[in-house]
Structures are given as C-alpha cells and as structure tokens.
Amino acid sequence: xxxxxxxxxxxxxxxxxxxxxxxxxxxxxxxxxxxxxxxxxxxxxxxxxxxxxxxxxxxxxxxxxxxxxxxxxxxxxxxxxxxxxxxxxxxxxxxxxxxxxxxxxxxxxxxxxxxxxxxxxxxxxxxxxxxxxxxxxxxxxxxxxxxxxxxxxxxxxxxxxxxxxxxxxxxxxxxxxxxxxxxxxxxxxxxxxxxxxxxxxxxxxxxxxxxxxxxxxxxxxxxxxxxxxxxxxxxxxxxxxxxxxxxxxxxxxxxxxxxxxxxxxxxxxxxxxxxxxxxxxxxxxxxxxxxxxxxxxxxxxxxxxxxxxxxxxxxxxxxxxxxxxxxxxxxxxxxxxxxxxxxxxxxxxxxxxxxxxxxxxxxxxxxxxxxxxxxxxxxxxxxxxxxxxxxxxxxxxxxxxxxxxxxxxxxxxxxxxxxxxxxxxxxxxxxxxxxxxxxxxxxxxxxxxxxxxxxxxxxxxxxxxxxxxxxxxxx
Numbered sequence: 001x002x003x004x005x006x007x008x009x010x011x012x013x014x015x016x017x018x019x020x021x022x023x024x025x026x027x028x029x030x031x032x033x034x035x036x037x038x039x040x041x042x043x044x045x046x047x048x049x050x051x052x053x054x055x056x057x058x059x060x061x062x063x064x065x066x067x068x069x070x071x072x073x074x075x076x077x078x079x080x081x082x083x084x085x086x087x088x089x090x091x092x093x094x095x096x097x098x099x100x101x102x103x104x105x106x107x108x109x110x111x112x113x114x115x116x117x118x119x120x121x122x123x124x125x126x127x128x129x130x131x132x133x134x135x136x137x138x139x140x141x142x143x144x145x146x147x148x149x150x151x152x153x154x155x156x157x158x159x160x161x162x163x164x165x166x167x168x169x170x171x172x173x174x175x176x177x178x179x180x181x182x183x184x185x186x187x188x189x190x191x192x193x194x195x196x197x198x199x200x201x202x203x204x205x206x207x208x209x210x211x212x213x214x215x216x217x218x219x220x221x222x223x224x225x226x227x228x229x230x231x232x233x234x235x236x237x238x239x240x241x242x243x244x245x246x247x248x249x250x251x252x253x254x255x256x257x258x259x260x261x262x263x264x265x266x267x268x269x270x271x272x273x274x275x276x277x278x279x280x281x282x283x284x285x286x287x288x289x290x291x292x293x294x295x296x297x298x299x300x301x302x303x304x305x306x307x308x309x310x311x312x313x314x315x316x317x318x319x320x321x322x323x324x325x326x327x328x329x330x331x332x333x334x335x336x337x338x339x340x341x342x343x344x345x346x347x348x349x350x351x352x353x354x355x356x357x358x359x360x361x362x363x364x365x366x367x368x369x370x371x372x373x374x375x376x377x378x379x380x381x382x383x384x385x386x387x388x389x390x391x392x393x394x395x396x397x398x399x400x401x402x403x404x405x406x407x408x409x410x411x412x413x414x415x416x417x418x419x420x421x422x423x424x425x426x427x428x429x430x431x432x433x434x435x436x437x438x439x440x441x442x443x444x445x446x447x448x449x450x451x452x453x454x455x456x457x458x459x460x461x462x463x464x465x466x467x468x469x470x471x472x473x474x475x
Contacts, residue, residue: 098173103164109142112151118142205244209237216258222265226286230256236272238286247286253278258332264339267295271342273330279344281359283320296320304362312355312364324364328353336380343387345378354378354389356400367400377419388428390419395428395440412438412448420462431459 006013056062086094109118119142120128128136145151210231219227226247229237232255238248254276262269268284268291283295299322304314315323330344340360346353351368354375358364373391380387385401393416395409413432420429428440430448435455438448 096175098175100168100173109138110140112143112145112148114142114144119144207239207244207246209246209249210235212255215256216260218259218261218270220261220268220287221263223287226284228259228261228270228284230259230272232256234274236270236282238284248284250282252276252280257330260333260335260342262339263335263337266291267298267339268292269295269299269339271333271335273326273333273344275329277326277328279324279326279330279333280317281322281324285320302360302362306362310363311366312357314362314364322362324357326355332378334378334380337382341380343378343380345375347375349374356387367398372396376416379419379421381425382421382423383425386425388419388421390416390430392416395419395430407442407446409440409442409446410448411440412436412451417459418462420464422464429462429464431462433458435459437462 053062108114111118125141128138128141133139140156210229210233212232214229214231216230217227225241227239227241229239231237234252234255236250236252236256236259237246239245240247252272252274254274256272256274258271258273260271262271268287270282270284271279272282273279281299283292283299285292299316299320302316302322304316304322306313306315312327313325315325317323326344328346328348331347333342333344335342341356341358343354343356345355349371351371352366354366354368354371355364356367367387368389371389373394375389375391377390378388379390381397385399386406387398387400389396389398390411393411393414395411395416396405397407397409398404399406409428411430411432413430413434413436415433416430417433418431421427422429426442428442430438430440432438434453435458436451436453437455437459439450440447441449
C-alpha cells in the first residue's frame with residue numbers, strides 16, 4: 001500500500017460492476033428481493049415506548065401544552081412609538097406618502113390694520129365687484145380695524161376650507177421616478193488624435209536674432225506672411241513666416257515694450273512704443289510694393305503742426321516715420337479696427353497716462369479725468385464706439401460718443417493680464433496671472449459665463465482665429 005502497488009500481477013482495479021442505484025429511470029426494478037417479514041409485524045420496542053408515555057399521562061407526570069392566549073392590543077392613536085409590526089398595506093401607505101403643499105402665508109392685505117396702499121377706493125371696489133371671481137386678484141376686500149378685538153368672525157372660513165379640499169382632491173400628487181443615468185454616457189466620444197491630422201507636431205525652424213527678451217509680436221492683418229517683433233535690445237525685426245528669415249532689422253532709441261500692425265490691409269504701418277518715453281509710427285518697407293508706396297505717401301501728407309494747446313507733440317522725422325513724445329513708458333499700443341485711432345496706456349492708477357490718438361489729424365487726447373484701480377489692459381469695440389478699460393479685477397466699458405460708463409464687468413480673476421474682444425463684440429475673453437481663464441458673455445450677464453483654471457503658469461495672452469469665428473479662443 002505504501003508503494004501504491006497491487007499484490008497480484010495482472011490485477012485489474014477497474015473491473016465492470018453492476019450499478020444498482022443508477023441515475024436513469026428503469027421500467028423494472030434492478031433488485032427483485034422481497035420485503036422482510038418484520039416489516040409487516042408491529043415493533044415491540046415502539047409498543048413499550050408508547051406504553052410508558054400512556055402511563056406517564058395517567059399519573060399526571062406529563063401534561064399537554066396549553067394553547068397560547070392571544071392578547072388583544074388596542075391601537076393607541078397618540079402613542080409616541082407606533083407599533084413596529086406593520087402590514088404590507090401600512091408600509092406601502094407610508095412609502096407612498098406625499099405631504100400636501102402648505103397653505104400660502106397671509107400678506108399685508110389680510111392684516112386687520114393694513115397700510116393705506118392696500119385699501120380699496122370706490123373705483124377699485126366697483127372694478128372688483130364687476131370682475132368675475134376667477135379673475136380677481138384677491139378673493140376678499142381688505143378692511144381696516146382700530147384694534148384686534150374689534151375684528152369680527154371670519155365669514156369666509158367654510159369657503160376657504162372648501163376650496164382647500166378641492167385643491168387637494170382635484171390636484172392629486174404624483175410620484176416621479178428619478179432617472180439613474182451613468183455620467184460616463186453623457187460624455188462625448190473624443191476623436192482619435194490620428195484622425196485630426198495634419199497639425200503641428202515638430203518644430204519647423206527657430207528664429208534667432210534678438211539678444212534679449214522678446215516683448216511683443218504683431219502679424220500682418222491680411223496675408224500674415226510677415227510679422228514684427230520687438231525686444232529689450234532695442235531692435236525692431238521683421239520676419240518671414242514661410243522660411244523664418246529675418247527680412248529687416250531697425251535699431252531704435254530704447255527697449256521696445258509693444259509692437260502693433262495697423263489693421264488696414266492697404267498700409268504697411270507699424271506702431272512701436274519704447275522705454276525712452278516715445279512712440280513711433282513707421283513704414284515697415286516689407287511686403288507688397290504698392291502698399292509700401294501708399295503708406296509712405298500717406299505719412300508724408302500728414303500735417304504734424306502742433307500748438308501750445310496740444311497735449312502731446314507729433315513730429316515727422318522723414319523716411320516714412322512719425323514720432324510722438326508720450327512723456328511716460330507705454331505698456332501697450334492698441335489699434336481701432338478702422339485704423340485711424342489707436343490708444344496707449346501705462347500700468348498706473350493715474351488717468352493722465354491714457355491717451356487716444358488720431359492718425360489723420362495727428363492729435364492726442366485724454367479720455368478720462370479719473371480712474372479707479374490699476375490699469376492693466378485696453379481694447380476697442382470692433383463695431384461700436386466703446387472702449388474696454390481693464391483693471392486688476394474689473395472691466396469698464398465706456399461709450400466714447402456719449403462720454404459715459406455703459407457697463408462694469410467682474411472678470412473673476414484676481415489680477416488680469418490680457419483681454420480679447422471677439423469680432424462681433426458680444427464676448428470678452430480674459431486671462432489672469434492667477435491662471436484663471438474667463439469667458440464673459442456681454443448679452444447674458446456682467447459676470448463670467450465660464451471660468452477654467454487648467455494652466456500651470458500665468459496666462460500672458462489670449463487670441464482667436466481671425467477667419468473662423470466659431471472656434472474657441474486660445475489662452
């Protein structure tokens with residue numbers, strides 16, 4: 001047995017055998033053995049056991065169990081703890097219970113001493129009597145009493161109770177099942193990145209030229225084949241987007257703070273602000289020759305004759321260049337969509353550092369006499385004479401034609417850094433140093449319609465596609 005061997009050689013442990021208890025139902029019994037004789041004779045052991053039980057009952061040793069008496073329990077209507085055992089009908093009634101709506105609270109007109117404006121005069125009483133009961137604003141006539149003890153009994157009590165019963169009977173309450181919807185089913189199916197090609201995946205070329213920090217970029221309004229860059233090294237560079245080649249370099253008096261192309265496609269005009277408290281309007285001399293000639297002729301025909309009453313001094317320096325002595329370091333220059341007006345400002349609380357310039361007349365003016373908050377951004381409305389002035393937390397929209405404040409907007413950002421007005425002027429997109437991007441619908445509210453915070457650093461700029469207006473802005 002320890003070696004798992006059989007004592008006889010050739011022993012077959014799997015010999016065929018007769019399975020008496022089979023799982024298959026047979027017609028005839030497998031075993032035809034007759035029943036034994038003792039199965040027909042009463043058992044003597046059971047006879048002795050039954051005899052002992054009968055003797056114990058006769059002697060009174062064993063008593064039969066008494067039937068349980070069911071105690072009648074009266075339902076206590078005012079009991080604190082109701083009966084824990086409830087029928088199915090009671091449980092269903094509790095589960096399907098819906099409380100009735102409460103009766104509306106009385107107003108000032110139902111007071112025993114209502115104010116004078118709630119009392120009815122003769123015309124109102126006559127109109128109330130001629131109106132149908134269903135169309136009356138009030139079901140009663142307000143009356144005034146000197147004190148509470150002079151108030152008589154309420155004559156419409158039964159009528160009110162009857163109307164209350166009708167409301168509860170004719171307007172039955174119903175149970176609305178809650179929809180259990182998986183939130184993952186509501187999410188849209190994102191397309192595969194491979195199906196969205198072609199899109200930029202690699203760096204095509206790197207434009208090297210500035211020795212310091214690049215502070216501002218501006219693209220041509222129509223072709224966008226050329227863009228200008230200004231840096232703290234005091235150079236204005238024009239680049240070709242097709243091959244990344246530097247087309248022209250101009251050295252200026254100081255570090256450049258802002259560069260902006262004129263939005264009119266017929267000109268190649270650039271506005272540049274510098275830390276030397278100056279602003280220049282210069283011809284880029286890059287691009288279409290006809291546009292370059294048109295820009296030079298237009299600048300040469302301007303009359304820069306300044307008087308003592310002028311706020312700023314304009315000067316024509318030749319070679320298609322105009323200079324304006326601002327007297328402060330401008331942070332940014334912003335063009336109007338028509339190309340004749342542009343504005344400059346500085347990061348300051350003083351309203352004296354905000355100017356609106358008119359190119360055709362070579363004039364400048366201060367639009368504000370006072371300013372609330374530290375100014376950070378400025379923008380023109382694309383079609384209306386509105387000016388968007390942004391401080392750290394708010395945006396104020398001024399109507400330049402009526403010289404008044406039109407709307408004040410809460411940005412939702414603690415320190416606003418950039419702003420973009422869409423091409424229709426209905427939406428404003430705001431980015432802040434606290435990484436908050438806000439979408440403000442001017443027709444909906446003065447607060448952000450949507451705010452997101454998915455950036456890892458401060459937002460420095462917000463822009464939108466120039467031709468596809470339905471695309472979202474990119475901060």
